[in-house]
Amino acid sequence: MTVEEISILSAAFAVGMGAIGPGIGEGLAVAAGLQAIARQPDSVGAISRTLFVGLAMIETTAIYCLVIALLVLFANPFVT
Amino acid sequence: MVEPPFTVTPIFHIGPVPVTQPVIATWAIMALLTLFSVLLTRRLTLRPGQVQAVAELIATAIDQQIADVMRSDPAPFRALIGTLFLFVLVANLSGSLPGFNPPTAHIETDAAAALIVFIAAIYHGIRRRGLAGYLKTFAEPSWSMIPLNLFEQVTRTFSHCIRLFGNVMSGVFVIGIALSLAGLLVPIPLMALDLLTGVVQAYIFAILACVFIGAAVDGEGGSDAAGKAPSLQQPSPARSNS
Numbered sequence A: 001m002t003v004e005e006i007s008i009l010s011a012a013f014a015v016g017m018g019a020i021g022p023g024i025g026e027g028l029a030v031a032a033g034l035q036a037i038a039r040q041p042d043s044v045g046a047i048s049r050t051l052f053v054g055l056a057m058i059e060t061t062a063i064y065c066l067v068i069a070l071l072v073l074f075a076n077p078f079v080t
Numbered sequence B: 001m002v003e004p005p006f007t008v009t010p011i012f013h014i015g016p017v018p019v020t021q022p023v024i025a026t027w028a029i030m031a032l033l034t035l036f037s038v039l040l041t042r043r044l045t046l047r048p049g050q051v052q053a054v055a056e057l058i059a060t061a062i063d064q065q066i067a068d069v070m071r072s073d074p075a076p077f078r079a080l081i082g083t084l085f086l087f088v089l090v091a092n093l094s095g096s097l098p099g100f101n102p103p104t105a106h107i108e109t110d111a112a113a114a115l116i117v118f119i120a121a122i123y124h125g126i127r128r129r130g131l132a133g134y135l136k137t138f139a140e141p142s143w144s145m146i147p148l149n150l151f152e153q154v155t156r157t158f159s160h161c162i163r164l165f166g167n168v169m170s171g172v173f174v175i176g177i178a179l180s181l182a183g184l185l186v187p188i189p190l191m192a193l194d195l196l197t198g199v200v201q202a203y204i205f206a207i208l209a210c211v212f213i214g215a216a217v218d219g220e221g222g223s224d225a226a227g228k229a230p231s232l233q234q235p236s237p238a239r240s241n242s
Helices: A003-039 A041-074 B021-042 B050-070 B075-096 B107-139 B143-182 B188-217 B225-232 B237-241
Strands: B010-014 B017-020
Touching: A003 A041, A041 B050, A041 B143, A041 B188, B017 B021, B021 B050, B021 B075, B021 B107, B050 B075, B050 B188, B075 B107, B075 B143, B075 B188, B107 B143, B107 B188, B143 B188
Parallel strands: none
Antiparallel strands: B010 B017
């Protein structure tokens, strides 16, 4: 396999594997947020704001994988 | 095929300075926002018309969010946070205009915005606590946390920048790929999703800027945080519907 083929495979692998963890994590976070809103509908503003910030934090790991995949595809230092 | 997201090609040069498309887009958005604000605040009336009512609604909502997150008076932070929010919002949404690439889809714009927040957090921390008081917050809860706290400052600014860049750029990128593979009208659902992502990311960018500055201003042990907090922590009826 050439460096280009390995790069394409590894980019796909990075995004695919990197989407699993944040997917599970965001699902758990949203489930917990919905439960909290169901228990205390009055504090929906504070809960949803905290939820959005937390989701952004969790999502960052997936975005890192995406950036690494794009670096491998478009700014690969081993491909001349 | 699709253009790589990390490279920008200069359009023209002013002397030795190359000017790229994101720079022009950024200045256009800045000019638009400034012009709108100047025209709006020129004829303020006590009984607001439609446009002024919308502007007051936006300003009040931003104030409310800042006050909720920071638990202090929003006045010193309103200009910075509000401008960042409106700029990122308009920049993200500008991607749906034909022939317009959102400047936030290039990492330079996001890095600049994240660095502004980084410097603002240091500035407000020093202004509120004094230099020694601000430096002392790095040694909390114990002195062994100093390297970790310093490291956190760098990584959180980096992730603040990468988060916005990754979200907006991936939206643009996916639309480009769908357009080149499937053709006209197919990427329209993706563009609708992109509008939602743009609004949410602008909100998150502003809220995280609030959180970072708020952490520098009144973390644990702040001198006037203890005196201010009880009066503002009372649950107000207006907060529940925000």
